[in-house]
Amino acid sequence: xxxxxxxxxxxxxxxxxxxxxxxxxxxxxxxxxxxxxxxxxxxxxxxxxxxxxxxxxxxxxxxxxxxxxxxxxxxxxxxxxxxxxxxxxxxxxxxxxxxxxxxxxxxxxxxxxxxxxxxxxxxxxxxxxxxxxxxxxxxxxxxxxxxxxxxxxxxxxxxxxxxxxxxxxxxxxxxxxxxxxxxxxxxxxxxxxxxxxxxxxxxxxxxxxxxxxxxxxxxxxxxxxxxxxxxxxxxxxxxxxxxxxxxxxxxxxxxxxxxxxxxxxxxxxxxxxxxxxxxxxxxxxxxxxxxxxxxxxxxxxxxxxxxxxxxxxxxxxxxxxxxxxxxxxx
Ligand code: GDP
Numbered sequence: 001x002x003x004x005x006x007x008x009x010x011x012x013x014x015x016x017x018x019x020x021x022x023x024x025x026x027x028x029x030x031x032x033x034x035x036x037x038x039x040x041x042x043x044x045x046x047x048x049x050x051x052x053x054x055x056x057x058x059x060x061x062x063x064x065x066x067x068x069x070x071x072x073x074x075x076x077x078x079x080x081x082x083x084x085x086x087x088x089x090x091x092x093x094x095x096x097x098x099x100x101x102x103x104x105x106x107x108x109x110x111x112x113x114x115x116x117x118x119x120x121x122x123x124x125x126x127x128x129x130x131x132x133x134x135x136x137x138x139x140x141x142x143x144x145x146x147x148x149x150x151x152x153x154x155x156x157x158x159x160x161x162x163x164x165x166x167x168x169x170x171x172x173x174x175x176x177x178x179x180x181x182x183x184x185x186x187x188x189x190x191x192x193x194x195x196x197x198x199x200x201x202x203x204x205x206x207x208x209x210x211x212x213x214x215x216x217x218x219x220x221x222x223x224x225x226x227x228x229x230x231x232x233x234x235x236x237x238x239x240x241x242x243x244x245x246x247x248x249x250x251x252x253x254x255x256x257x258x259x260x261x262x263x264x265x266x267x268x269x270x271x272x273x274x275x276x277x278x279x280x281x282x283x284x285x286x287x288x289x290x291x292x293x294x295x296x297x298x299x300x301x302x303x304x305x306x307x308x309x310x311x312x313x314x315x316x317x318x319x320x321x322x323x324x325x326x327x328x329x330x
Contacts, residue, residue, distance in 0.1 A: 012047045018147045030138050031124045048145035055144045057151045059165040062175030067201040069108040070241040076112045078247050085117045087143035089136050090154045091161045092123035130285045133164035162191050171196045171254050178214035193225050197253050203238035211238045230266040
């Protein structure tokens with residue numbers, strides 16, 4: 001049976017009281033494509049906004065198999081033990097294309113998901129990366145209003161989703177593993193450049209020395225990048241997520257960063273810039289959506305696309321005609 005509909009006030013009161021069921025239902029509204037749901041979601045977000053913002057937002061990326069979920073579980077349990085309330089969100093680009101999710105399967109983070117002070121929400125699955133990212137960004141606000149003071153945003157280090165995550169977090173952590181002499185392969189320079197810190201994971205057993213060597217190599221590589229605007233010098237640490245070793249060092253690094261950027265005001269400046277960035281992203285997304293979901297435009301596209309394909313009309317002319325048609329209606 002379907003749950004009873006809640007009023008705006010019931011949603012907001014429930015979220016502010018930290019009610020996980022109501023929080024989850026509100027996130028479902030954010031993820032819904034029904035205009036009615038979206039409208040209600042926006043009202044909830046607006047009411048929650050004054051109660052948001054006071055968390056640490058940590059972005060976590062790394063290639064599949066680097067140990068992200070194991071690391072999140074280790075760090076998450078460590079922080080919860082210290083009294084944190086943790087929300088783990090994700091941006092998973094795979095779910096767009098293949099419907100199969102790299103990050104979403106249920107067996108991940110088992111002990112964390114059964115911990116009362118942890119809230120784990122898989123990636124929104126429908127829509128463009130921009131849409132998925134916006135939903136996650138909005139979910140952060142609700143989680144913070146619900147009292148979560150630590151937010152992890154996880155993404156797979158394979159595409160553009162890192163940029164989206166980077167633009168919604170305070171600290172961006174890259175999880176790497178030591179390879180056989182080819183430490184720097186497979187990680188795009190741009191992603192390393194975004195990182196505020198690197199964790200060389202799986203530093204255990206036979207792997208300890210290799211991990212130490214990788215740490216030195218990555219540190220050297222980081223020194224080649226221009227200084228960051230935050231005044232923070234990115235650091236590399238080794239850890240073992242399975243053994244929960246070195247995990248607290250990584251959190252110490254995040255705290256040091258927070259301290260530094262709060263005292264030089266980069267922290268606030270960065271959050272303001274991120275808010276601005278998301279305003280423009282939301283506008284772009286909304287405009288695009290409105291355009292492509294417009295019935296007349298859909299028909300016109302069906303008509304004009306074959307003409308572009310066969311070279312009867314230039315792509316620019318086609319775009320101009322479509323936009324003109326759209327502008328006449330709005
Ligand atoms: P993800 O795809 O990045 O989320 O990676 P997972 O957390 O699923 O880990 C991939 C594999 O690496 C699993 O078999 C883990 O047990 C293993 N793994 C993760 N962390 C460590 C670690 O610190 N040491 C070792 N030896 N294995 C690890």
